[in-house]
Amino acid sequence: MPIGYFSLILHAHLPFVRHPEYPEFLEEDWLYEAITEVYLPLIFIFQHLHEVGASPRIAMNVSPPLCEMLADPLLQERYTKHLENLLELAQKEQLRTRKEAKQFTEAAKMYVENLSMSLHLWNDRYGRNLVNAFRELQDEGVLEIITCCATHGFLPLISTEESRRAQVQVAVTNYKKHFGRQPRGIWLPECAYEPGVEHLLKAAGIEYFIVDTHAILYGDPRPRFGVHAPVSCDNGVAVFARDVETSRQVWSDVVGYPGHPLYREFYRDIGWDAPIEFVGPHLHADGTRRHLGLKYHRITGKGVPLHAKLPYRPKLARAKAAENAGHFIQERIAQAHKLRKTFEGRPPLVVAPYDAELYGHWWFEGPQFLDFFFRQLHFDQDEIAPATPGDFLDSGLPIQVQQPAGSSWGENGYYMVWLNDKNAWMYPYQHDAERKMTEIANRFADQNPRFKAQGSGSTSNLEAGTLDFELQVRITNQLARELLLAQSSDWAFQIHKGTTVEYAARRFRSHIHRFDLLHEMLNKSYAFKLSESGTTEAVTLTPGELTLLKEIESRDTIFPEIDQRVYGS
Amino acid sequence: MAKKPRKDSSEIRVIEFVLDELEPVSSAETSRSRKVEQRGAGFQDDLESVSSVDAAAAPEPAVEIGNEMGSAVLRQLELPKLPLFEKQDRARLQVQSPNRVYFYWSLKTNPFQALSRTLSAGSAGYTLALRLLDTQTEREEILAVEPEGSYWFNTDAGRTYRAEIGLYSPSRPFVRILFSNTVTTPRKSPSSRAASQSEWRITSHKFAEVLDVTGFEQDAFDVVLAGDDTERVDELTYAALTQLLDEREYARANIAPEDIRLAMVALASGRTLEELRWKIGPALFTILQAHAEHVDSEKAAAALSEVFDIDQSELEEEDYGPAVGTSLVNFPRKYYRGYSPLSSHITR
Numbered sequence: 001m002p003i004g005y006f007s008l009i010l011h012a013h014l015p016f017v018r019h020p021e022y023p024e025f026l027e028e029d030w031l032y033e034a035i036t037e038v039y040l041p042l043i044f045i046f047q048h049l050h051e052v053g054a055s056p057r058i059a060m061n062v063s064p065p066l067c068e069m070l071a072d073p074l075l076q077e078r079y080t081k082h083l084e085n086l087l088e089l090a091q092k093e094q095l096r097t098r099k100e101a102k103q104f105t106e107a108a109k110m111y112v113e114n115l116s117m118s119l120h121l122w123n124d125r126y127g128r129n130l131v132n133a134f135r136e137l138q139d140e141g142v143l144e145i146i147t148c149c150a151t152h153g154f155l156p157l158i159s160t161e162e163s164r165r166a167q168v169q170v171a172v173t174n175y176k177k178h179f180g181r182q183p184r185g186i187w188l189p190e191c192a193y194e195p196g197v198e199h200l201l202k203a204a205g206i207e208y209f210i211v212d213t214h215a216i217l218y219g220d221p222r223p224r225f226g227v228h229a230p231v232s233c234d235n236g237v238a239v240f241a242r243d244v245e246t247s248r249q250v251w252s253d254v255v256g257y258p259g260h261p262l263y264r265e266f267y268r269d270i271g272w273d274a275p276i277e278f279v280g281p282h283l284h285a286d287g288t289r290r291h292l293g294l295k296y297h298r299i300t301g302k303g304v305p306l307h308a309k310l311p312y313r314p315k316l317a318r319a320k321a322a323e324n325a326g327h328f329i330q331e332r333i334a335q336a337h338k339l340r341k342t343f344e345g346r347p348p349l350v351v352a353p354y355d356a357e358l359y360g361h362w363w364f365e366g367p368q369f370l371d372f373f374f375r376q377l378h379f380d381q382d383e384i385a386p387a388t389p390g391d392f393l394d395s396g397l398p399i400q401v402q403q404p405a406g407s408s409w410g411e412n413g414y415y416m417v418w419l420n421d422k423n424a425w426m427y428p429y430q431h432d433a434e435r436k437m438t439e440i441a442n443r444f445a446d447q448n449p450r451f452k453a454q455g456s457g458s459t460s461n462l463e464a465g466t467l468d469f470e471l472q473v474r475i476t477n478q479l480a481r482e483l484l485l486a487q488s489s490d491w492a493f494q495i496h497k498g499t500t501v502e503y504a505a506r507r508f509r510s511h512i513h514r515f516d517l518l519h520e521m522l523n524k525s526y527a528f529k530l531s532e533s534g535t536t537e538a539v540t541l542t543p544g545e546l547t548l549l550k551e552i553e554s555r556d557t558i559f560p561e562i563d564q565r566v567y568g569s
Numbered sequence: 570m571a572k573k574p575r576k577d578s579s580e581i582r583v584i585e586f587v588l589d590e591l592e593p594v595s596s597a598e599t600s601r602s603r604k605v606e607q608r609g610a611g612f613q614d615d616l617e618s619v620s621s622v623d624a625a626a627a628p629e630p631a632v633e634i635g636n637e638m639g640s641a642v643l644r645q646l647e648l649p650k651l652p653l654f655e656k657q658d659r660a661r662l663q664v665q666s667p668n669r670v671y672f673y674w675s676l677k678t679n680p681f682q683a684l685s686r687t688l689s690a691g692s693a694g695y696t697l698a699l700r701l702l703d704t705q706t707e708r709e710e711i712l713a714v715e716p717e718g719s720y721w722f723n724t725d726a727g728r729t730y731r732a733e734i735g736l737y738s739p740s741r742p743f744v745r746i747l748f749s750n751t752v753t754t755p756r757k758s759p760s761s762r763a764a765s766q767s768e769w770r771i772t773s774h775k776f777a778e779v780l781d782v783t784g785f786e787q788d789a790f791d792v793v794l795a796g797d798d799t800e801r802v803d804e805l806t807y808a809a810l811t812q813l814l815d816e817r818e819y820a821r822a823n824i825a826p827e828d829i830r831l832a833m834v835a836l837a838s839g840r841t842l843e844e845l846r847w848k849i850g851p852a853l854f855t856i857l858q859a860h861a862e863h864v865d866s867e868k869a870a871a872a873l874s875e876v877f878d879i880d881q882s883e884l885e886e887e888d889y890g891p892a893v894g895t896s897l898v899n900f901p902r903k904y905y906r907g908y909s910p911l912s913s914h915i916t917r
Contacts, residue, residue, distance in 0.1 A: 244784035254890035362894030406755030414666035
């Protein structure tokens with residue numbers, strides 16, 4: 001019988017970045033880097049842990065935009081080229097370092113091995129679609145995959161109930177499409193909670209959600225077991241909160257494991273270090289230097305300038321990851337003893353959520369750490385057992401009823417990162433679009449009562465109307481996509497953080513602009529025009545409008561299954 | 570943009586206007602142009618500047634559409650622009666944190682024309698105003714504003730607010746034109762209420778222990794300090810603030826004792842008064858600001874030590890820095906590195 005439970009929760013999310021209008025696009029690298037450095041290594045490790053009988057249990061959010069990108073044929077094709085290009089570079093590097101830079105040979109060899117394995121997994125094992133891999137791991141009992149809001153919309157800053165509901169409902173529908181079942185849990189974007197959100201979740205069949213520590217600690221009444229047991233909202237939806245200690249140990253830049261001098265340095269990259277003649281063939285056509293993912297240096301020490309970093313030694317780093325994993329387990333055992341004493345014998349549950357991209361992208365050895373952690377957890381001790389939130393709910397242990405407090409896991413614990421002097425300008429535009437979307441959905445339903453009567457099924461099951469009716473459906477569904485994409489919390493985050501500010505602002509402007517163009521199209525050129533006799537007179541789109549609609553549809557392809565009726569009030 | 574003609578005008582009556590009767594605002598429609606940072610060329614050989622990689626430029630459009638219509642569509646999409654604001658009544662209040670809310674508004678029509686039709690000569694002397702109302706206490710803050718704009722308010726934690734746009738005159742009822750959604754600011758400290766069911770009930774002392782093992786030492790301190798004799802501790806808290814202010818009197822109304830303790834501990838740990846802006850309620854911040862020359866770390870520590878017998882060594886701040894990578898995940902600060910609910914002076 002374990003003395004405590006440990007619940008690792010990984011949040012895998014990237015905003016929907018797909019630019020078919022360009023042959024190459026810098027920001028698409030976010031996905032490609034994450035596939036190479038995070039998703040493929042984690043999938044490989046989780047599968048292997050399962051095969052050796054280590055029985056890991058992990059809750060993982062694979063966000064709807066990420067699922068949509070992983071399943072997208074264009075991005076799959078582009079990633080294949082990206083990976084092949086990287087492997088080719090690594091192979092050249094292996095030869096070069098043998099002759100010219102032996103201190104880097106071990107790392108170069110590692111890259112060739114890793115990338116070769118990645119290419120094999122990508123092409124042969126998972127058919128270029130990693131949703132298959134995640135689904136398989138869930139079916140094998142390794143992962144409990146949870147959903148997220150449709151486009152990672154920050155719920156407390158969305159102005160209408162209908163728009164909040166759509167973020168949840170569209171996500172659940174998308175989850176069912178990709179994973180063939182109902183999700184049990186949801187990762188609230190940025191762990192942002194506001195009292196009342198639980199009602200939307202309950203209506204969508206969600207059993208639990210994740211919040212930050214103080215949501216429960218500051219909840220009412222006082223939580224008997226702090227954050228080391230879930231609480232339940234009045235309506236029965238369970239709430240699991242982040243444990244601070246495990247967050248600091250892995251994530252803190254000051255005291256966290258990833259800062260160890262032996263680990264790989266993130267900011268030295270061959271894309272910047274190598275002569276342009278050498279690296280040029282592997283850059284985009286414009287020749288702009290960028291991170292390519294082959295990095296040969298270790299952190300070396302705090303404050304050591306980039307030019308003074310020492311060579312990376314994979315074997316030493318791997319040994320350190322094993323050591324850190326052992327330390328992490330010992331700390332969990334000590335923590336469980338301490339908590340159990342405080343809780344008068346009740347076994348605590350430690351919930352440890354992290355961005356998945358920490359493991360492999362920011363902390364290169366992170367996947368190895370998890371590999372060692374779960375092996376040691378299974379084979380070397382029996383005091384701590386892994387459990388997902390769903391496992392805990394299934395245990396039938398009683399849960400305290402509480403009203404959690406409004407909160408997020410962002411800086412200072414509330415909504416400041418997503419609403420501040422730099423990004424407050426976005427919200428009036430977003431809120432206008434939210435209001436208009438529900439007006440349109442309601443008007444559409446009023447004017448097409450048969451359509452309304454069919455509930456929220458797929459439009460493909462509709463009794464076919466006129467061409468104009470089909471165009472109405474297309475335009476309104478595309479409006480919903482543009483609104484959802486504009487609501488992505490990533491844009492406000494990046495604008496606040498100061499990274500890729502222009503891209504984030506442009507994306508927000510683009511989706512609001514496209515929403516506006518489509519809204520205008522619907523209002524002026526086409527729809528719902530009444531003739532003098534009072535019957536609906538179909539007015540078709542101009543050729544220019546039709547071209548515009550097609551172009552927007554071809555760019556923002558997220559959620560082909562979307563049904564704008566979700567916005568109706 | 571916003572001026573403060575006066576605050577706390579009590580007993581203001583409210584008249585509602587029917588907006589359809591009002592004439593359009595002639596100059597309220599403004600487009601919002603925002604200066605957006607340009608990405609640099611992104612070509613960097615200097616290793617010291619490698620972290621600027623995120624600022625690399627996006628490639629130029631490469632898609633060619635062979636006809637005029639296609640090109641026009643492409644151009645339209647390549648130059649995304651925000652729409653001009655339609656003339657609309659907007660009044661949206663948003664929570665940023667327990668101590669800060671954001672309000673934006675716009676008016677579809679000119680309220681003064683309808684006012685003059687209704688009150689004729691009596692319409693003189695009214696100002697377009699923004700009122701933030703604490704719906705529980707009826708406490709309010711009033712500002713003169715333009716027909717369109719935005720404003721940040723300093724608020725108290727755990728309170729319910731509504732913002733209103735209307736016409737204000739010192740001696741007359743407030744004429745409400747628009748009102749916002751209602752928001753409740755989040756708590757920023759533990760609830761004082763234990764569960765009623767015995768299975769989940771927890772004493773203050775035990776709850777402090779739970780907070781302590783969770784890494785919320787500051788809240789543990791506050792919970793154990795308040796204990797079950799809240800009145801006595803609140804009196805001590807106000808006394809500590811009086812001492813910090815060199816025995817100057819201040820109005821206690823609207824100042825939560827836990828806010829005072831938070832502020833004094835933060836000051837004693839080396840935080841500046843400016844760093845407390847938006848982190849404590851408006852009434853307390855105003856008092857501290859008015860007596861800024863008396864407010865410093867040493868005096869805050871001395872007051873805490875004298876009134877609460879807190880050892881100076883317990884007031885060290887521990888900072889865990891940012892998260893690895895680009896995440897801005899929150900790590901609560903520890904103000905009480907040496908503090909333990911079971912061994913601290915405060916519990917003896």
